[in-house]
Amino acid sequence: xxxxxxxxxxxxxxxxxxxxxxxxxxxxxxxxxxxxxxxxxxxxxxxxxxxxxxxxxxxxxxxxxxxxxxxxxxxxxxxxxxxxxxxxxxxxxxxxxxxxxxxx
Amino acid sequence: xxxxxxxxxxxxxxxxxxxxxxxxxxxxxxxxxxxxxxxxxxxxxxxxxxxxxxxxxxxxxxxxxxxxxxxxxxxxxxxxxxxxxxxxxxxxxxxxxxxxxxxxxxxxxxxxxxxxxxxxxxxxxxxxxxxxxxxxxxxxxxxxxxxxxxxxxxxxxxxxxxxxxxxxxxxxxxxxxxxxxxxxxxxxxxxxxxxxxxxxxxxxxxxxxxxxxxxxxxxxxxxxxxxxxxxxxxxxxxxxxxxxxxxxxxxxxxxxxxxxxxxxxxxxxxxxxxxxxxxxxxxxxxxxxxxxxxxxxxxxxxxxxxxxxxxxxxxxxxxxxxxxxxxxxxxxxxxxxxxxxxxxxxxxxxxxxxxxxxxxxxxxxxxxxxxxxxxxxxxxxxxxxxxxxxxxxxxxxxxxxxxxxxxxxxxxxxxxxxxxxxxxxxxxxxxxxxxxxxxxxxxxxxxxxxxxxxxxxxxxxxxxxxxxxxxxxxxxxxxxxxxxxxxxxxxxxx
Numbered sequence: 001x002x003x004x005x006x007x008x009x010x011x012x013x014x015x016x017x018x019x020x021x022x023x024x025x026x027x028x029x030x031x032x033x034x035x036x037x038x039x040x041x042x043x044x045x046x047x048x049x050x051x052x053x054x055x056x057x058x059x060x061x062x063x064x065x066x067x068x069x070x071x072x073x074x075x076x077x078x079x080x081x082x083x084x085x086x087x088x089x090x091x092x093x094x095x096x097x098x099x100x101x102x103x104x
Numbered sequence: 105x106x107x108x109x110x111x112x113x114x115x116x117x118x119x120x121x122x123x124x125x126x127x128x129x130x131x132x133x134x135x136x137x138x139x140x141x142x143x144x145x146x147x148x149x150x151x152x153x154x155x156x157x158x159x160x161x162x163x164x165x166x167x168x169x170x171x172x173x174x175x176x177x178x179x180x181x182x183x184x185x186x187x188x189x190x191x192x193x194x195x196x197x198x199x200x201x202x203x204x205x206x207x208x209x210x211x212x213x214x215x216x217x218x219x220x221x222x223x224x225x226x227x228x229x230x231x232x233x234x235x236x237x238x239x240x241x242x243x244x245x246x247x248x249x250x251x252x253x254x255x256x257x258x259x260x261x262x263x264x265x266x267x268x269x270x271x272x273x274x275x276x277x278x279x280x281x282x283x284x285x286x287x288x289x290x291x292x293x294x295x296x297x298x299x300x301x302x303x304x305x306x307x308x309x310x311x312x313x314x315x316x317x318x319x320x321x322x323x324x325x326x327x328x329x330x331x332x333x334x335x336x337x338x339x340x341x342x343x344x345x346x347x348x349x350x351x352x353x354x355x356x357x358x359x360x361x362x363x364x365x366x367x368x369x370x371x372x373x374x375x376x377x378x379x380x381x382x383x384x385x386x387x388x389x390x391x392x393x394x395x396x397x398x399x400x401x402x403x404x405x406x407x408x409x410x411x412x413x414x415x416x417x418x419x420x421x422x423x424x425x426x427x428x429x430x431x432x433x434x435x436x437x438x439x440x441x442x443x444x445x446x447x448x449x450x451x452x453x454x455x456x457x458x459x460x461x462x463x464x465x466x467x468x469x470x471x472x473x474x475x476x477x478x479x480x481x482x483x484x485x486x487x488x489x490x491x492x493x494x495x496x497x498x499x500x501x502x503x504x505x506x507x508x509x510x511x512x513x514x515x516x517x518x519x520x521x522x523x524x525x526x527x528x529x530x531x532x533x534x535x536x537x538x539x540x541x542x543x544x545x546x547x548x549x550x551x552x553x554x555x556x557x558x559x560x561x562x563x564x565x566x567x568x569x570x571x572x573x574x575x576x577x578x579x580x581x582x583x584x585x586x587x588x589x590x591x592x593x594x595x596x597x598x
Contacts, residue, residue, distance in 0.1 A: 016428075055315070
């Protein structure tokens, strides 16, 4: 199935990756090649075959419902990104992370 | 003893020298750091070095040896692939996205090496987020193959591979999602093992494709890999797919004779696509195994060809999900300029990821998107089971499977970088074991035009000790694994 430039832009939007017109064109060529490779799967009859999601058929482990993690907020916020838009401060304030306003 | 023979010694020899006080860990570590100083600027195997931290660990190891509480790897300098979080170390996964990321905690593998008293020499270069077979997708530049600087070391564990081959570490860690330990081991001429899925914890190992990712040792011999496995393997409750099994001694079967060993040769691994000179080397290795008393059985893994299409659905799908965490909010790269939240996400990710990573995220997003899930993702999971069943049938007829680890020797830098499909075919002999969750190794088996060729050994689930035995016995009667590249060194270091 052939991809179009519009498909590339839609996928890029879903993946939250900005693409320029130029990038969309080169990406289209490369992705078309990769999808051509993937298409080989369609020739295989897989009727009745149970999909394999993991190599070992395991049940998910359960653990005791007790606190196992300690608060490391300060440690983790040391590596916060720089705010940007002219500010070279870390994107944190009173233990919270700063992002552009989403609710007016 | 000269410093070259020191940096060329086996882990067992080094461990004995440390125990006998023939050398201290600080001296040994300094010998490697000197070699790194001299050679890393041209090879680019390491992304991050921190001599103070490294030497502090060596000093602590010496104190532990003096106190009589040393373990086999205490004081041994090990290189860590930059995919493992190591507290207070720059941990980039080869990406601009994490170029400034200082890990706030240790991966389980790092915790285990620290507990064993091993010395962290530094973080090694790799393809960005482990996506590549040549180390050329790294944000921190390509890595030279120590056998020929015009050629790639393989990938994604290219920095660890070059570090082992050039003796810039005593041993290294790698990870293998589709061949990233075995293919570079083949291209750089040393021994690498990808264990059974679930044997080594993935906690703190930056995720690529979670149902396939598995860490393992990269070292000069099977014996060294066994000693590394004794540290790395084991249950960890923080990894939901870690297998709760008893601790094993991976050296326990090394000395066993191979008489009566049944080796399966899959006809699909010797078909079109395999370089003729690589085939010759592999056939010679098989002849050597016959001399050791092994029997050869022809087997078939009929779905081998489908492993690449299946992998390029499953791995990108899992990657697109795993890499959605890089949004520029709490850590990692954030764009310098943006208008609103959506713009911040779009720009941060567009700037932070390289071309190959973006391609795989886009493929993954596409195959998981509404209307395509059954045709791609579910179909791939069904064929994954067919591939795994091929191995179940094969292991009814043999103890181990052998073949090439890679279809060719090291290729030239730049040769495949613009052709993702050609690059993906590098992993034709390795991917199916990841899909099946089986253990696989690459062992040096000879040379073609001066470039190393690796023999792949695939074992049944949890047969690592047996595979290490099979490799070790071969290394007792051959010397391919002792060959090292001729690297020009300043006199005072060589």
